[in-house]
Amino acid sequence: MGKALEARAISARFNEQVILREVTLHMPVNQVTAIIGPPGCGKSTFIRCLNRLHETTPGATMSGEVLLDGHSVYDMDPTEVRRSVAMIFHRPNPFPTMSIFDNVAAGLRLHGLRNRAKLAESAEQALRRAALWDEVKDRLHLYSSALSLGQQQRLCIARALAIDPVAVLMDEPASTLDPLSTLVIEELIEELKRQYTIVIVTHNLQQAARVADKTAFFLEGEMIEQGTTTALFTTPQDKRTADYVTGRFG
Amino acid sequence: MVTRVSYKTMRKLKNALFVSVLSVMTSLAVLPLLSLLWSIGFHGIAALISLSDAPLSRGVASAVLVNAFAQSLVTTASSSAIAVFLGVAAAIYSSQYAGLRVGRAIRFTVDILSGVPSILAGMVLFALLSGVSSLVAGVLALVLCMLPVVVRTADQVLVAVPVAYIEGSLALGASRIQTIFATVLPIAHKSLVTALLFVVARMAGEAAPLLIILDGGTASKGSLGFQPLPLRLYSDLTHGGSFPHQIAYVEALILLVTIMTIYGLARWVGRPDRW
Ligand SMILES: Nc1ncnc2c1ncn2[C@@H]1O[C@H](COP(=O)(O)OP(=O)(O)OP(=O)(O)O)[C@@H](O)[C@H]1O
Ligand SMILES: [Mg+2]
Numbered sequence: 001m002g003k004a005l006e007a008r009a010i011s012a013r014f015n016e017q018v019i020l021r022e023v024t025l026h027m028p029v030n031q032v033t034a035i036i037g038p039p040g041c042g043k044s045t046f047i048r049c050l051n052r053l054h055e056t057t058p059g060a061t062m063s064g065e066v067l068l069d070g071h072s073v074y075d076m077d078p079t080e081v082r083r084s085v086a087m088i089f090h091r092p093n094p095f096p097t098m099s100i101f102d103n104v105a106a107g108l109r110l111h112g113l114r115n116r117a118k119l120a121e122s123a124e125q126a127l128r129r130a131a132l133w134d135e136v137k138d139r140l141h142l143y144s145s146a147l148s149l150g151q152q153q154r155l156c157i158a159r160a161l162a163i164d165p166v167a168v169l170m171d172e173p174a175s176t177l178d179p180l181s182t183l184v185i186e187e188l189i190e191e192l193k194r195q196y197t198i199v200i201v202t203h204n205l206q207q208a209a210r211v212a213d214k215t216a217f218f219l220e221g222e223m224i225e226q227g228t229t230t231a232l233f234t235t236p237q238d239k240r241t242a243d244y245v246t247g248r249f250g
Numbered sequence: 251m252v253t254r255v256s257y258k259t260m261r262k263l264k265n266a267l268f269v270s271v272l273s274v275m276t277s278l279a280v281l282p283l284l285s286l287l288w289s290i291g292f293h294g295i296a297a298l299i300s301l302s303d304a305p306l307s308r309g310v311a312s313a314v315l316v317n318a319f320a321q322s323l324v325t326t327a328s329s330s331a332i333a334v335f336l337g338v339a340a341a342i343y344s345s346q347y348a349g350l351r352v353g354r355a356i357r358f359t360v361d362i363l364s365g366v367p368s369i370l371a372g373m374v375l376f377a378l379l380s381g382v383s384s385l386v387a388g389v390l391a392l393v394l395c396m397l398p399v400v401v402r403t404a405d406q407v408l409v410a411v412p413v414a415y416i417e418g419s420l421a422l423g424a425s426r427i428q429t430i431f432a433t434v435l436p437i438a439h440k441s442l443v444t445a446l447l448f449v450v451a452r453m454a455g456e457a458a459p460l461l462i463i464l465d466g467g468t469a470s471k472g473s474l475g476f477q478p479l480p481l482r483l484y485s486d487l488t489h490g491g492s493f494p495h496q497i498a499y500v501e502a503l504i505l506l507v508t509i510m511t512i513y514g515l516a517r518w519v520g521r522p523d524r525w
Binding site for chain 1: 349350353412414415417418419420421422423424425428432433436437
């Protein structure tokens with residue numbers, strides 16, 4: 001079952017440079033929230049604050065609160081936060097030294113699962129949920145590099161789902177993929193939102209319109225406007241949002 | 251039309267000139283190396299044959315050689331083990347834990363240290379450790395020489411591991427240490443082993459720091475005292491006489507073959523293949 005995420009006045013910096021200013025955003029359970037905005041406006045930085053990955057970069061700091069189901073993630077152990085709030089990156093990053101199976105099992109093994117039968121069962125489940133099982137079930141022991149880019153991205157999704165997260169963050173998950181793989185990923189997101197809270201960063205406005213229930217528009221480190229996707233795209237309140245969604249800049 | 255042809259010819263001429271200059275320069279760089287390999291190979295094998303012809307010299311020579319080789323093996327292996335253990339640990343720290351500023355400071359220090367002539371390492375240990383067994387002092391001197399190079403090399407290899415994989419691991423809830431052992435080291439291990447073998451190969455022939463510590467030139471000249479291969483080579487060469495000279499050539503040959511074997515091993519480990 002998913003859990004809601006809520007950002008309260010998040011500010012983030014790299015060294016002295018302020019990247020995010022006081023961003024507040026509620027990301028409801030079983031919905032897809034899309035983050036849109038021009039390059040460099042802090043979209044990635046924002047979702048990296050949600051699972052506390054931001055602070056692992058040297059020189060990166062943040063302030064404000066992130067609530068997961070009402071509990072501050074900054075009071076939790078960072079590894080526990082990242083385990084519950086999964087992240088999919090814009091470029092598929094399956095571990096190159098591991099087989100397809102070992103990639104999916106990696107998270108489970110990290111958290112202490114050793115039983116072979118259980119590992120196999122969970123891996124199959126995760127691969128099914130990521131809509132990859134049928135394509136790889138006969139070659140689980142090949143290196144992940146044997147897969148196409150789109151399959152690798154779904155492998156990363158399977159790897160993330162295997163450890164039962166409550167929310168999934170996706171940073172432009174389809175930006176390096178072909179149109180068909182993109183479609184597969186989008187259908188997958190539709191499917192996944194029944195179980196998880198999903199936050200997706202995207203450059204692609206059509207994609208946001210297709211998959212997101214809710215959309216937030218970022219500009220130069222600030223959250224300019226948020227609302228249901230339909231409202232944001234059809235009746236934006238802020239002129240800058242209107243300019244962006246109608247393609248006048250960005 | 252005419253100008254066009256001459257332009258083409260000019261270009262060809264220039265190209266030929268440039269290529270020949272480059273080949274001459276390359277040969278100048280490679281020739282000394284080849285002549286060194288040739289002379290050691292030729293004289294070494296010749297010495298080997300003539301030594302093994304006479305039963306008496308064969309006995310003495312093989313005792314000397316086996317002793318020197320074994321001592322080299324022990325010093326190089328133990329100093330490499332210590333230096334690799336400490337150096338890789340330091341490199342893990344500098345590449346995975348240290349912030350930008352501390353990392354830069356470590357790299358700067360290590361760069362300076364690796365530029366220090368190895369004979370100075372011998373001097374420092376000689377001053378510090380008078381009275382300690384020469385094996386221990388020798389090993390420590392080699393460790394001191396290797397350490398900065400190992401740290402620098404390992405750091406470079408580890409820093410080159412793409413952040414995407416490290417973040418992929420962290421995003422699964424892995425701790426830093428789990429990430430290092432399950433992700434960073436498996437990805438880096440081939441280049442790491444290759445790079446470290448190169449460092450070890452260079453140290454196997456290192457004589458300068460040992461020369462001071464082990465006093466190889468005087469005290470144990472001609473005897474079977476503690477003398478790893480490079481030192482034994484030095485003392486046999488400076489001893490004079492044809493028998494020590496022949497042995498010296500065989501020792502040079504052994505040293506060369508050993509180092510080339512380590513290089514070969516390094517190349518083999520680093521072959522472009524799977525992980
Ligand atoms: N490791 C870093 N060190 C310093 N500055 C960084 C770092 N990563 C990102 N930045 C800066 O932070 C700002 C926001 O970056 P971020 O990646 O969050 O933007 P983004 O909206 O995701 O952009 P894109 O659409 O190009 O992915 C940029 O100006 C970028 O230069
Ligand atoms: Mg980004």
